Amino acid sequence: xxxxxxxxxxxxxxxxxxxxxxxxxxxxxxxxxxxxxxxxxxxxxxxxxxxxxxxxxxxxxxxxxxxxxxxxxxxxxxxxxxxxxxxxxxxxxxxxxxxxxxxxxxxxxxxxxxxxxxxxxxxxxxxxxxxxxxxxxxxxxxxxxxxxxxxxxxxxxxxxxxxxxxxxxxxxxxxxxxxxxxxxxxxxxxxxxxxxxxxxxxxxxxxxxxxxxxxxxxxxxxxxxxxxxxxxxxxxxxxxxxxxxxxxxxxxxxxxxxxxxxxxxxxxxxxxxxxxxxxxxxxxxxxxxxxxxxxxxxxxxxxxxxxxxxxx
Amino acid sequence: xxxxxxxxxxxxxxxxxxxxxxxxxxxxxxxxxxxxxxxxxxxxxxxxxxxxxxxxxxxxxxxxxxxxxxxxxxxxxxxxxxxxxxxxxxxxxxxxxxxxxxxxxxxxxxxxxxxxxxxxxxxxxxxxxxxxxxxxxxxxxxxxxxxxxxxxxxxxxxxxxxxxxxxxxxxxxxxxxxxxxxxxxxxxxxxxxxxxxxxxxxxxxxxxxxxxxxxxxxxxxxxxxxxxxxxxxxxxxxxxxxxxxxxxxxxxxxxxxxxxxxxxxxxxxxxxxxxxxxxxxxxxxxxxxxxxxxxxxxxxxxxx
Numbered sequence: 001x002x003x004x005x006x007x008x009x010x011x012x013x014x015x016x017x018x019x020x021x022x023x024x025x026x027x028x029x030x031x032x033x034x035x036x037x038x039x040x041x042x043x044x045x046x047x048x049x050x051x052x053x054x055x056x057x058x059x060x061x062x063x064x065x066x067x068x069x070x071x072x073x074x075x076x077x078x079x080x081x082x083x084x085x086x087x088x089x090x091x092x093x094x095x096x097x098x099x100x101x102x103x104x105x106x107x108x109x110x111x112x113x114x115x116x117x118x119x120x121x122x123x124x125x126x127x128x129x130x131x132x133x134x135x136x137x138x139x140x141x142x143x144x145x146x147x148x149x150x151x152x153x154x155x156x157x158x159x160x161x162x163x164x165x166x167x168x169x170x171x172x173x174x175x176x177x178x179x180x181x182x183x184x185x186x187x188x189x190x191x192x193x194x195x196x197x198x199x200x201x202x203x204x205x206x207x208x209x210x211x212x213x214x215x216x217x218x219x220x221x222x223x224x225x226x227x228x229x230x231x232x233x234x235x236x237x238x239x240x241x242x243x244x245x246x247x248x249x250x251x252x253x254x255x256x257x258x259x260x261x262x263x264x265x266x267x268x269x270x271x272x273x274x275x276x277x278x279x280x281x282x283x284x285x286x287x288x289x290x291x292x293x294x295x296x297x298x299x300x301x302x303x304x305x306x307x308x309x310x311x312x
Numbered sequence: 313x314x315x316x317x318x319x320x321x322x323x324x325x326x327x328x329x330x331x332x333x334x335x336x337x338x339x340x341x342x343x344x345x346x347x348x349x350x351x352x353x354x355x356x357x358x359x360x361x362x363x364x365x366x367x368x369x370x371x372x373x374x375x376x377x378x379x380x381x382x383x384x385x386x387x388x389x390x391x392x393x394x395x396x397x398x399x400x401x402x403x404x405x406x407x408x409x410x411x412x413x414x415x416x417x418x419x420x421x422x423x424x425x426x427x428x429x430x431x432x433x434x435x436x437x438x439x440x441x442x443x444x445x446x447x448x449x450x451x452x453x454x455x456x457x458x459x460x461x462x463x464x465x466x467x468x469x470x471x472x473x474x475x476x477x478x479x480x481x482x483x484x485x486x487x488x489x490x491x492x493x494x495x496x497x498x499x500x501x502x503x504x505x506x507x508x509x510x511x512x513x514x515x516x517x518x519x520x521x522x523x524x525x526x527x528x529x530x531x532x533x534x535x536x537x538x539x540x541x542x543x544x545x546x547x548x549x550x551x552x553x554x555x556x557x558x559x560x561x562x563x564x565x566x567x568x569x570x571x572x573x574x575x576x577x578x579x580x581x582x583x584x585x586x587x588x589x590x591x592x593x594x595x596x597x598x599x600x601x602x603x604x605x606x607x608x609x610x611x612x613x614x615x616x
Contacts, residue, residue, distance in 0.1 A: 031421055035435045037496055041442060107344045114337025115330070117320040122341060122348075129352050131549075131598060133557035135564040136587030139571050139580050140358035144350070163347025171550075173344070198336045220501070223441055230559055234572070290441050298434050305508045 049073065049281035069277060076282035079255070080248040081240055086289060089245040092154050092232075093225040099161030100172050100221040105210060107164045108176025109202055113185075123177075130170025138234060145235060152242075156235045157225075167224045167231075172217045179213040180206060212304035219294070219301050226290050245286045252282050363585035366578060382578075382585035393586060396562040397593065404555040405597075407495055411551050412544065414492075415499040419506035420536075433507070440500035498555070502547050509543035510536070541612035545605045549598055556594045563590055 052069040111123055134141065145156045160166040164173055183206060191201045229246030238247050294301075323331035338345075361375070363382055368374035386393050422433055513536065521531040537544075557564070567590070570576075570583035 027421055027424065027426065031426070031432055034418065034496070035432060037493060038435050038438055041497070042438065103343050103347075107341055110337050110340025110344075114333050114340065115320070116334040116337035116341070117324070119337070122345070125348055125352070126344065128595075129348065131553050131595060132591050133553075133564065133594070135557065135567055136590045137355050137359045137584075138567065138587070139584055140355035140362065141351075142571070143358060144355050160347060160351045162343070163351065164344040165347045165351045169347075199339075202340075227442075287441060294441060298437075299430070302430060302433050302437075305504050306511050307508075 045280045045284055048277055049284050051277045053275045053277070055277075072277040072281035073285065076252070076278050076285055079252050079278075080245070080282055080285065081243070082245075082285060084241045085243050085245045085248045086285075088154075088242065089226060090289065092157050092244060093222055095154075095158045096161045096166060096225045097218060097221040099158060100166065100169060101214060101217055103162050103164045104169060104172035104217060105176050105207055105214070106202070108173045109180050109206055111173070111177045112180035112183075113188075126164075126170045126173050128170075129165065130168055130174070135230065142234060150235070152236055154236075157228075157231060161221075167221070167228055172221065175217060176210065176213055179210055183209060212307050215297065215300050215304040219297055222293065223290060249282060249286050253279060359584045359588060362581050363588055366581060382582050383589065385582065386586055386589060392566070393563075396566060397590070400556075400561050400563050401593070401597070404552070407491070407498070407555060408548065408551050410492070410495045411499045411502060411555075412547055414495055415502035415547070416506050416540075416544075418499070418503050419510055420532075422503075422507055423510045436503055437500050439497040442497070501554070502551060505543055505547050505550070506540065509540055513539045538612035541605075541609045545602065545609050548601050548605065552594065552598055552601060556597070 047065065049072055050068045050070065051065045051072075052067065055065045055067075055069075107126075111119065111126070141156075142151075145151050148155075150156045150159070157166070161169060164170075188201045188205050191205055192198070196204065227246060229250065232244050232247055233250075236242060236247075238251065243251075320330075320334050324334050325331070364377060364379060365375040366378045366381075368376050418436055422429060422436070426432070517535050517539075518531055521535060526534070563586070567583050567587050570579045570586070
């Protein structure tokens with residue numbers, strides 16, 4: 001306490017330090033708060049999926065169930081026929097995503113590297129195709145696929161992706177075009193002088209460099225295809241063996257919400273088995289494969305985003 | 313570099329170097345051209361033809377030309393279509409700035425040097441996995457979104473304040489908060505786009521600004537925002553595309569109902585007409601947004 005005079009410069013620094021400290025704490029609070037809102041649906045789903053009928057209707061049981069009721073998963077799995085539906089979904093999603101990866105890199109490279117007639121018009125077409133919601137032209141699409149003999153097969157979900165269409169294919173073409181526009185030409189020119197063809201130099205030089213964009217395309221295409229229930233529900237009739245996960249879910253929901261109610265009390269037994277817990281268990285099963293895949297890819301994915309793998 | 317189409321064709325016929333490059337380019341784009349013919353031009357043409365005709369015989373697909381009858385019906389006779397189109401667009405246009413402002417704020421927060429950054433980034437992308445399909449709808453049906461902000465609401469609207477602004481005021485704030493949750497869950501991709509764009513801004517710019525004693529607030533408005541301008545435009549357009557093609561949209565549900573769930577006469581033709589009107593409407597919205605933000609993007613380019 002010998003020094004009574006406060007150095008004004010130092011005081012200013014201290015005030016600044018405290019205020020940035022407070023600001024940082026506020027940032028963390030905001031982030032944690034938002035993270036909770038984002039995690040909430042998942043927490044709710046997992047917690048509800050292991051509740052018994054009694055727990056769900058018991059207002060005092062909020063987060064921690066009285067017992068773990070794993071039967072919900074068994075019932076949901078049986079009702080959704082997961083042995084078929086998950087496999088079907090994995091196959092279709094896998095093939096469609098592969099299609100997007102192959103075609104959109106190729107086409108995007110073409111738009112980025114070469115000058116050809118009507119390029120601007122064609123690229124405008126790409127953007128246009130991405131902006132139009134498929135639902136608005138569903139009747140002509142249905143007619144087209146009927147003419148091509150593809151109804152009741154998975155082909156309408158897969159074939160268009162190999163030609164740069166399908167679920168938001170235009171967006172991926174745009175993504176790769178942006179990437180290759182920023183990719184230096186000199187490497188390919190050197191290869192060209194050494195006698196490497198254009199197509200080979202695409203596969204050998206340009207494509208291997210496009211890693212970040214490929215990961216972004218892979219994750220987004222996979223997520224969108226897995227969750228899409230609109231197109232499968234239009235092009236395919238639901239049968240036990242051919243249905244995909246997103247088709248079985250609404251089935252389950254409808255079935256539970258339209259459960260027969262009768263006065264004799266026999267529906268009460270049904271209600272004890274099929275309740276919201278089962279619904280949430282089914283939902284958890286439906287997104288589990290995605291969550292697992294994302295868990296593997298998320299580190300790479302986020303790195304890719306950071307390294308401007310997105311519309312750089 | 314872009315030359316006129318006729319010039320390019322001549323070069324291509326003569327097989328000059330430029331012509332060869334053009335051929336290779338066309339080869340690369342060829343899959344898309346085939347796809348466009350099959351899955352874009354043909355259905356679109358079909359849709360336009362159907363929307364101006366009447367199906368005489370469903371089996372042989374005989375068509376009668378009826379002109380703009382269905383369009384007329386959509387705008388002047390149908391009591392549901394125009395109001396639902398309006399309500400969908402108002403809803404989406406309110407969400408549009410909210411989603412983008414929210415995504416930008418989250419991206420800015422995540423771009424700071426914070427602990428557990430990777431964890432936070434992954435969490436903010438999680439709702440994208442839920443998609444906009446049935447799972448999301450189911451959760452919304454359970455009022456999960458209302459519960460998620462429930463405790464935030466308690467903090468935001470203490471009882472005293474509630475007494476002061478009255479029930480209608482509370483309801484307004486509540487519906488706003490409900491909307492906010494949906495906004496948050498729909499902004500995963502936008503956050504990613506902003507995050508990746510923020511990474512491309514050179515730190516040297518901020519350093520120079522700091523040397524000139526600019527505050528963080530000032531450097532946000534004078535560096536970050538102008539540098540993000542093209543991405544903001546892109547994000548606005550993406551948000552319009554994403555929200556206008558969401559499955560729980562009443563117009564799209566109406567089209568689906570007309571196409572597959574009703575036995576009414578001429579439902580096919582009518583659904584095509586409404587679909588085309590909706591397409592043109594969405595394109596118009598996008599066009600207006602691009603035009604409105606054009607000045608902003610160009611100014612930013614000149615300034616930077």
